[in-house]
Amino acid sequence: MVEDINYSQEGPRLGNQYLEDSALISYLTSFMGDELGRYSGELIRFGKRVIGDIYENHLLCEKFPPVFEQFDAWGRRVDKIYTNPAWGFMQKVSAEESLIKHGYSNIIHHRLLQFAKLYLFSPSSGLFLCPLAMTDGAAFLSRELLKAKEDPELMEAYTRLTSNNPEEFWTCGQWMTEKHGGSDVSNGTRTYAVHENGDYYKLYGYKWFTSATTADAAFALARVDSKLSLFYLKLRNEAGELNGIKIVRLKEKMGTKQLPTAEMILDGCRAKLVSPIGQGVKYIAHLINITRLYNSLGAVAAMRRSIAISRDYAYRRIAFKKPVIEYPLHQSTLSEMELSFRGCLILTIYAWNLLEKIEKNTANSWEKATLRLITPVVKLYTAKKAVEIASEAIECIGGVGYMENSNIASILRDSQVYAIWEGTTNVLSLDVLRAIATLKDPNLTYFKKTLESLGASHLIQRVENILPLLTQQHLSRKISWEIGNTMILALLSWQAQGTNCPCDRAIYEQWEASNQPNLRGVNPELAKKLATDSADGKQKVGKNVDDHGEPRTRI
Numbered sequence: 001m002v003e004d005i006n007y008s009q010e011g012p013r014l015g016n017q018y019l020e021d022s023a024l025i026s027y028l029t030s031f032m033g034d035e036l037g038r039y040s041g042e043l044i045r046f047g048k049r050v051i052g053d054i055y056e057n058h059l060l061c062e063k064f065p066p067v068f069e070q071f072d073a074w075g076r077r078v079d080k081i082y083t084n085p086a087w088g089f090m091q092k093v094s095a096e097e098s099l100i101k102h103g104y105s106n107i108i109h110h111r112l113l114q115f116a117k118l119y120l121f122s123p124s125s126g127l128f129l130c131p132l133a134m135t136d137g138a139a140f141l142s143r144e145l146l147k148a149k150e151d152p153e154l155m156e157a158y159t160r161l162t163s164n165n166p167e168e169f170w171t172c173g174q175w176m177t178e179k180h181g182g183s184d185v186s187n188g189t190r191t192y193a194v195h196e197n198g199d200y201y202k203l204y205g206y207k208w209f210t211s212a213t214t215a216d217a218a219f220a221l222a223r224v225d226s227k228l229s230l231f232y233l234k235l236r237n238e239a240g241e242l243n244g245i246k247i248v249r250l251k252e253k254m255g256t257k258q259l260p261t262a263e264m265i266l267d268g269c270r271a272k273l274v275s276p277i278g279q280g281v282k283y284i285a286h287l288i289n290i291t292r293l294y295n296s297l298g299a300v301a302a303m304r305r306s307i308a309i310s311r312d313y314a315y316r317r318i319a320f321k322k323p324v325i326e327y328p329l330h331q332s333t334l335s336e337m338e339l340s341f342r343g344c345l346i347l348t349i350y351a352w353n354l355l356e357k358i359e360k361n362t363a364n365s366w367e368k369a370t371l372r373l374i375t376p377v378v379k380l381y382t383a384k385k386a387v388e389i390a391s392e393a394i395e396c397i398g399g400v401g402y403m404e405n406s407n408i409a410s411i412l413r414d415s416q417v418y419a420i421w422e423g424t425t426n427v428l429s430l431d432v433l434r435a436i437a438t439l440k441d442p443n444l445t446y447f448k449k450t451l452e453s454l455g456a457s458h459l460i461q462r463v464e465n466i467l468p469l470l471t472q473q474h475l476s477r478k479i480s481w482e483i484g485n486t487m488i489l490a491l492l493s494w495q496a497q498g499t500n501c502p503c504d505r506a507i508y509e510q511w512e513a514s515n516q517p518n519l520r521g522v523n524p525e526l527a528k529k530l531a532t533d534s535a536d537g538k539q540k541v542g543k544n545v546d547d548h549g550e551p552r553t554r555i
Contacts, residue, residue: 009316009317009400010316011313011316011400011406012309012310012312012313012316012397013312014051014055014308014309014312015051016044016047016048016051017047017048017050017051017120017124017304017308018043018044018046018047018048018116018120019044019047020047020308021047021304021308023338023341023342023345023346024116024119024304024345026495026499026504027345027346027349027495028112028116028349030494030495030498030499031109031112031349031350031353032109032112035108035109036109038108039109039113039116042113042117043116043117043120046097046117046120046121047120050120050121050123050124051124054090054093054121054124054125055124057086057089057090057126058086058090058124058125058126059407060084060085060086060126061084061086061087061090061126061127061128061258062126062257062258062407062410064084064086065084065257065258066081066082066083066084066087066214066250066258066259066260067081067082067250068080068081068082068247068249068250068262069081069082070247070249077246079242079245079246079247081213081214081247081250081260081262083214083260086126087126087128087214087258090125090126090128091128091131091166091169091171092166093121094121094128094132094169095163095164095165095166095168095169096164096166097117097121097164098117098164099114099117099118099121099132100114100132100135100136100139100161100162100169101162101163101164102114102117103136103139103162104139104143104162109356110356110359111352111353111355111356111359112349112352112353112356114352115297115348115349115352118132118294118297118301119297119300119301119304120301122297122298122301122302123301123302123304123305123411126258127256127258127259127414129294129297129298129301130211130212130256130259130421131171131172131173131211131212131215131259132171132294133290133291133294133295133298134171134172134173134174134211134212134215134287134291135161135170135171135172135212135215136161136290136291136294137172137174137286137287137288137289137290137291137294138157138161138172138174138217138219138287139158139161139162139172140286140287140290141219141283141284141286141287142154142155142157142158142161143158144283144286145274145275145283146158151274153232153272154232154274157170157172157217157232160216170215170216170217171212171214171215171216172212172215172216172217172218172219173210173211173212173213173215173217173218173219173235174211174212174218174219174220174284174287174288174291175207175210175218175219175220175221175264176189176207176220176221176284177207177208177209177210178190178191178205178206178207178208179206179208183423183424183427185221185228185281186228186281189205189221189222189223189228190205190206190223191203191204191205191206191207191220191221191222191223191266192204192205192222192223192224193222193223193224193229193231193271193273195224196270199272199273199274200270200271200272200273201222201224201231201270201271201272201273202244202268202269202270202271203220203222203231203233203244203266203268203269203270203271204266204267204268204269205222205265205266206263206264206265206266207220207263207264207265207266208263209251209261209263210261210262210263210264211259211260211261211421212259212260213247213250213260213261213262213264214260215235216234216235216236217232217233217234217235218232218233218235219231219232219233219274219284219287220233220266220269220271221280221281221284222266222271222280224273224277224278225277227277227278228278228280228281229273229275229276229277229278229279229280230273230274230275230279230280230283230284231271231272231273231274232271232272232274233269233270233271233272237270243269243270244266244267244268244269244270245264245265245266245267245269246264246265246267247262247263247264248262248263248264248265249262249263250262251263253417254413254416255410255412255413255414255415255416255417256413256414256417257413288422289375291421291422292375292376292378292379292422292423293348293351293352293355293375293378293379295379295382295383295418295421295422296344296347296348296351296378296379296382296383297348297352298386298418299344299348299382299383299385299386299415299418300341300344300345300348300382300386302386302389302390302411302414302415302418303337303340303341303344303345303382303385303386303389303390304341304345305411306337306389306390306392306393306411307334307337307338307341307389307393309393309397309408310334310337310392310393310396310397311325311334313396313397314330314334314396317398330396333392333396334396337389337392337393339507339510339511339514340385340388340389341385341389342492342507343488343492343511344381344382344385344386344488346488346491346492346495347374347378347381347382347484347487347488347491348378348382350487350491351371351374351375351378354367354368354370354371355371358371365446366445366446366447366449366450367446367450369439369441369446369447370446370447370450372435372438372439373432373435373436373439373444373446373447373483374483374484374487375435376423376428376429376431376432376435376480377428377432377480377483377484377487378484379418379422379423379428380419380423380425380428380429380480380484381480381481381484382418383418383419383425384419384425386415386418386419387412387415387416387418387419390411390412390415391412393408393411393412394408394409394412425477426476426477428480429476429477429479429480430473430476432476432479432480432483433470433473433476433479436470442467442470443467444463444467447463447483448460448463450487450490451463451486451490454490454491454493454494455493455494455497456489456490456493456494459486459489459490459493462482462485462486462489462517463486465482465517465519466479466482466483466519469519472521474521474522474524474527475519475521477521478518478519478520478521479519481518482517482518482519485515485517488511488515489508489511489512489515492504492507492508492511493508495507495508496508
């Protein structure tokens with residue numbers, strides 16, 4: 001008989017995700033002060049729920065992804081997307097827990113409370129954070145549009161998108177990406193609008209990536225006489241039929257398989273023009289800025305879950321006759337993960353805090369400018385770190401972590417999307433340079449004032465170091481990363497000053513030692529040769545045949 005045939009390892013366990021997150025509690029206390037106390041009961045309760053019925057349904061969303069039926073048995077086109085009942089459960093929870101409504105209420109620290117609950121919810125949500133991101137962005141956009149003009153349809157949308165009644169709550173999508181371009185929306189959009197009557201048009205085009213395909217409504221970009229404009233539409237008519245929409249297929253994605261993402265054809269989709277003609281990109285930017293903040297939230301939440309699992313397992317895994325948590329090397333690995341996470345967490349909370357202040361009309365001009373600058377920075381920075389930490393977590397678990405049924409591997413697969421959705425690292429780095437140009441302050445005075453307000457004047461020299469480089473596109477990633485590092489250092493310094501806690505001081509000092517300025521990029525001439533593999537002056541790639549006339553193989 002095999003001696004160990006009945007042996008099984010003890011897997012990691014999760015406790016109350018609010019009470020066990022000392023970094024979250026500490027940083028929220030710094031931003032919210034005593035006001036955090038009024039929400040503690042709600043956060044403690046929810047911290048338990050996200051590892052209870054919500055987590056159980058999260059696993060079902062992963063196990064039973066959406067299914068698409070294009071034709072029925074009789075050849076009738078039906079275009080139905082079937083989602084697991086657990087997906088509907090997540091929508092119900094989102095409403096009853098006020099996950100969107102909190103962000104539009106008049107309570108004190110409305111956005112920080114919303115942040116905390118979404119952060120707890122995200123890694124147990126079966127990727128439902130994605131439709132919530134677009135729903136919040138759509139609510140924000142609708143509110144901005146309603147400030148300029150009364151509109152019963154947009155008012156209905158805003159009311160439903162921010163409802164805490166599961167029977168009334170809607171989710172909303174955003175449809176921009178087409179075959180010709182991902183982030184190059186201005187040049188890549190081919191969808192066109194044909195005027196019907198009043199503000200109503202019929203849309204015709206092919207949307208290449210549409211997330212939240214089972215949503216109730218959507219904002220879409222289309223051209224009116226070649227001018228890119230913004231439209232609002234409902235996915236179904238009063239009879240429950242798709243509104244001039246043909247679903248082509250569900251995307252076969254590396255991760256986020258729980259989420260129905262589809263290609264669709266708009267074939268006479270009735271929609272309402274909601275932006276001035278030609279100003280579609282300007283107006284949908286309101287939505288995108290919110291979804292980028294959600295992207296950062298999802299990234300730091302994934303980091304937190306990765307660390308929580310790794311830390312718990314370190315006490316259970318016996319290797320070489322003792323728990324791996326007792327090995328200094330493993331402690332060092334976990335501590336480096338925690339340090340990266342803490343920097344990303346305080347940076348993301350700060351961005352949400354600035355959004356809150358702007359909405360409450362308590363932000364000054366330089367805080368508004370700083371949020372514009374750091375929104376793409378926070379997004380790109382946290383996205384890259386999320387993948388890094390999720391990968392490290394799988395190593396911490398070992399071979400079992402690599403197994404799909406461990407419920408750990410999916411964190412890595414899903415985390416990769418944070419560096420893709422709403423702009424890749426390069427696209428966002430260019431947006432940082434664009435933000436600096438748009439703000440028309442080449443000395444970044446507003447950013448320096450932000451550092452001063454946090455008691456971090458000693459970091460202003462790091463800002464001065466990047467000023468001569470702002471015209472060098474090839475360094476934009478380095479510049480963006482340095483802005484992120486500088487902002488994190490300022491916030492960790494502010495945290496240490498506020499708490500007077502030796503641990504916070506040590507965290508700041510470790511961050512400073514580990515994140516010295518690195519603004520040197522590859523020489524542009526060498527970069528071109530290495531990137532194109534053309535050191536000998538001959539182009540070898542980007543062609544259908546090689547130098548010998550042989551066809552090159554499609555992947």
